[in-house]
Amino acid sequence: MTRTRVNSALIRRINTGRLFHIIRQNPGISQQRLSIQSGIDPATISIIITNLETTGIVRRTTDAPTGRAGRPTVALNIDARAGFLAGIGIEPDAIRVTLATIDGMACADVTVAGSTEPEAAALAAHEGVAAALRSVKAGRGALLGVGIALPGLVSLEGRVVFAPNLGWRDLDIAAMLARHLKCPIRLENDVKAAAIAEHLFGASRDITDFVYIMGRSGIGGGLYMMGEVYRGPHGLAGEIGHMKMVPGGRACGCGARGCLEAYVSERAILAELAAKGHQARDVAGILRGFEQGDAIVGAVLGEAGYYLGLGLANLINIVSPRRIVLGGSLARLAPCLLPAAMDSLHANALAAIMRDVELVVSVLGDDAAPMGGVALALHQFLDDPPIKLGRGRDHGAGPPE
Amino acid sequence: MTRTRVNSALIRRINTGRLFHIIRQNPGISQQRLSIQSGIDPATISIIITNLETTGIVRRTTDAPTGRAGRPTVALNIDARAGFLAGIGIEPDAIRVTLATIDGMACADVTVAGSTEPEAAALAAHEGVAAALRSVKAGRGALLGVGIALPGLVSLEGRVVFAPNLGWRDLDIAAMLARHLKCPIRLENDVKAAAIAEHLFGASRDITDFVYIMGRSGIGGGLYMMGEVYRGPHGLAGEIGHMKMVPGGRACGCGARGCLEAYVSERAILAELAAKGHQARDVAGILRGFEQGDAIVGAVLGEAGYYLGLGLANLINIVSPRRIVLGGSLARLAPCLLPAAMDSLHANALAAIMRDVELVVSVLGDDAAPMGGVALALHQFLDDPPIKLGRGRDHGAGPPE
DNA sequence: TGAATTATTTTTACTCTTTAAAAAACCCTT
DNA sequence: AAGGGTTTTTTAAAGAGTAAAAATAATTCA
Known part of the structure; x- marks a missing residue:
């Protein structure tokens, strides 16, 4: 367990990475703006950018004339040909x-x-x-x-x-x-x-602390904390789908009972609908039933939403993210689940912590x-x-x- | 939101801090051992230690002769007179x-x-x-x-x-x-x-990921992740006492229902005992009743332990710490709570994640x-x-x- | 047109860091 | 007293960031 050496090479790697991401997210930025935004000295920027250009990662292109006096800025872009x-x-x-x-x-x-x-x-x-x-x-x-x-x-x-x-x-x-x-x-x-994609490419680029919740067959979670995804000592952290919502509740595939996944996952909702005699077979079917005002669908989604809100409240109380991002099938089902979820969320999350938490739907979708x-x-x-x-x-x- | 500059001064501060902690936890260590343990070059160690000695933070004392050939080691200690x-x-x-x-x-x-x-x-x-x-x-x-x-x-x-x-x-x-x-x-x-004290002075010095759970009037949590306590974007993270265990369950002081705190805190246990006609008024009274095999106390503690185990299972599934440390009144009540808690913990935590988690009682106690x-x-x-x-x-x- | 102005980028000179290798320090053994 | 074996320090070098000066390249003004 030799820890990474803290030396000049590390400095350079960190600062180069910072500049890379700023350029990536601000295509055409100039070195001066880069300096302001990163807090790194213009001289250092010059060296690093020259290096990145030499190695083909960054491309310098002369900007269109701005009409203002002074030396014209040079636009920096990540070189797609790299x-x-x-x-x-x-x-x-x-x-x-x-x-x-x-x-x-x-x-x-x-x-x-x-x-x-x-x-x-x-x-x-x-x-x-x-x-x-x-x-x-x-x-x-x-x-x-x-x-x-x-x-x-x-x-x-x-x-x-x-x-x-x-x-x-x-x-x-x-x-x-x-x-x-x-x-x-x-x-x-x-x-x-x-x-990680949400942080690099999605809507949470500017945020260092958020929770990504993805519905697929089950419910998975990714905890983004202090600017990086939290893996835990063995890489297994974030299994929020197996948070226990109801002691001795519905059986879950993991062998336990009352897991969030057993109430909110696509599979669980479809199973519950089937048990109540509804014929929906996929997310599209659920959405159709919801739009048509089907009472069974409404009741099942209301229950699922209730538990989703409860689970989100637990996450907010424990992890206190700045944002919660719903992805996968949860993104598609969000319109049906959120009304009930917001009720139980607000009733169960601590007000002081809840105040600044945003709840959004992932823009990445199925990608x-x-x-x-x-x-x-x-x-x-x-x-x-x-x-x-x-x-x-x-x-x-x-x-x- | 100007981020901290990554430069030579930061390197030195990080490496100095590393050496400080190694000396603190290994009193009398020599510079050579320090180099091996930290991965920092002996030359750098020499410079930093000389500096720390000059400023009165570290004291060099000649070791007792080892009897072995070679230049004798110099013992390093944090100077208590600083x-x-x-x-x-x-x-x-x-x-x-x-x-x-x-x-x-x-x-x-x-x-x-x-x-x-x-x-x-x-x-x-x-x-x-x-x-x-x-x-x-x-x-x-x-x-x-x-x-x-x-x-x-x-x-x-x-x-x-x-x-x-x-x-x-x-x-x-x-x-x-x-x-x-x-x-x-x-x-x-x-x-x-x-x-933080547990990490600096307690039994978890060598661990970067653990959860500290403290029982006092309520139940609080401290999440130690990636080598530092997790505060969250507003500093409010870790309120695990308000994790919801039972939908619509017991009323909690926070205004919601079914919180962990409403089942496992000292106050909740005493209230439940009082409701069932038992006369215990403090933790000592609970312990006495437990030792005497009082049926009411056993039932109430069994229920509290069940929910404690459930809460710990949730934490393990979500956060996946390497260790869970029980402190405050939970430390004193641990002998009574743990039997029931271990049952529900093992039944509800994912086996792959649970495998390497330790559950210990804090050595810091009321301090x-x-x-x-x-x-x-x-x-x-x-x-x-x-x-x-x-x-x-x-x-x-x-x-x- | 040509010099002054203005803003951006690069160069220079410096201090800071870590580090490998050589040197020094110091004790034990012979 | 000389030689050997460890530990520590010194030396010299390479690489990092940065403040200030210089260079660059446009516009603006006389």
Whole structure:
């Protein structure tokens, strides 16, 4: 457990990363504005940007004349030609690949058939990435990093601990893909990955503390705290779907009773509707029933909303995020769930803590998992950049004798 | 919101702090061992230690001869003569002051009568600190910092947002004390402060992720994550006592129903016993009844333990700490509560996450709040050290001309 | 047209940091 | 007394951020 050395190289990496993100989120920014926004000295900015330009990560372009006096600003942009990052969302029935430039702009989407057989899934993922690269006419060498997001517990070392939907347990899927793709690969739980994507590319770019809640077959959570996703000592933190709402309540797939997931997940709502004789078979069916004012649907959604609000209140009291982001099926069901949820939320969250919490719906939608993969790949790219960060002295490369 | 500058000075502060804590926790360590344990180069160690010695924070003493060949090691210790830190625990009926040296060794304890009138409380706290300083024959100048811990919500800026037991709301108690004491003062919620003390002085020194749960009149929580206490965007995170256990359950002082606090706090247990005709009036009475095998006490404690286990399961699923530390009245009641709690805990926490979680009782006991104050003062001392950290060039201070 | 003005970026000179290697310090053994 | 073995300090070098000065490149004004 040797801790990372705190030295000059770390300084440079941190400051370079800061500047990268500011440029990424403010395309065309000038060095002076960059200095103001980052608090870093203009001289340092000059050195770092020159370095990033030399290595092809940043591009300088002369701005259109502003009409004002003074030396014209130079616009800085992340250079889309630097290469590509691939995000892979693995689900039992489909593997979705998003290819993006290093500033996170998606430029290709490919979906291939999934598999619960690990080697087959890795091969399918590889084919998806290859197809995406072909669609942008890029070669293998242009792939700078890959991130994989899947529904399940992922250890800090990037191994699948347990993924019930895929039937995987203690599996190194990243290593299997690495046999096909020679570039850095990072693996993470899909909700944590989506939370990172929300922070890098979504609506919570300016916020360091939020909770991402994703409904899929179950309910998952990603806790973004102090500017990074919280993984916990083994990487397993954030399983908010198994928060207990009712002692001895409904049976949950985890073996316990009364879990949030057993009341609010897509699967739970559909099961409850079926038990009450309603014929809805998917989220669209639920929405249709809700719009038509179906009494059964209304009652079931009211109950689900009540427990969702209660769960959110618990999260607010415990974690006190600045924002809660609803994603996946929860985003689609939000219009039906929120009225009841807001009632129980306000009744159960502490007023002083609740005051400044926002509740929003994710803008990433169903792209959350593959975009989460892109976010993982970008983090990997910046944590361990394939470039030299040093001050590029260019005193003539004369032949050494 | 200008972020802290990442530069050489930050490096030095981080590395100096690391070395300080290693010396504090390994008294008499040599520089070579320090280098191995910290990963910092021996040359850097030499510079930093020389600096800390010059400023009186570290003392070098020649070790007793080891009998082995080679240059003898020099023992490093935090210099107890550097000054004192005061920790103040404010409660409605008593104000407790602990005076400690800068390595956190307590050297005086003073308790004075409390007050719910803020100015009177500040004056009493000041008198407690003065008495403690007198008891170690130290002057005002020896006081390097003060930390205050109190039961209530504290903002990031160090103001009391709401402290129901004290009847305080939106109050700057630190400023009131600052009129009497001219030194840095830091204020924090008592459970967060206790969590910091647990990390600095308690049994969780080697752990970066744990949850401290303290029973007092209510139930409070301190989440220690990634090596620091989590405060959340407004400093209010960690109110685990208001986690909802039973929809529409017992009424809680917060206005909601079914809170953990309404089942497991000292007050709740006593109220439930009274409702069932038992005469226990305090924790000692509960313990006596439990030891005598009283049926009512057994039933009430069984129920409380069940909900405690459920709450711990929720925390484990959501936060996934490496350890849960029980403090305050929960520590004293632990023997009675844990049997039932362990049952519901194991039944409701996800097995993969639960596997490596430890459940322990705090060693700080009732000293948690004032020792939390000491911990706050120590953090303040290291965050903003009253010394120059630079390489102390001592080339003769010739008079400038 | 050409010099002054204005604003942005780069260079310079400096201090700060960590660090590898060499040197010094110090005790034990022979 | 000389040699050997550890620990600590010094030395020299490389890399980082930064304040101030200089260079750059436009507009503005006479």
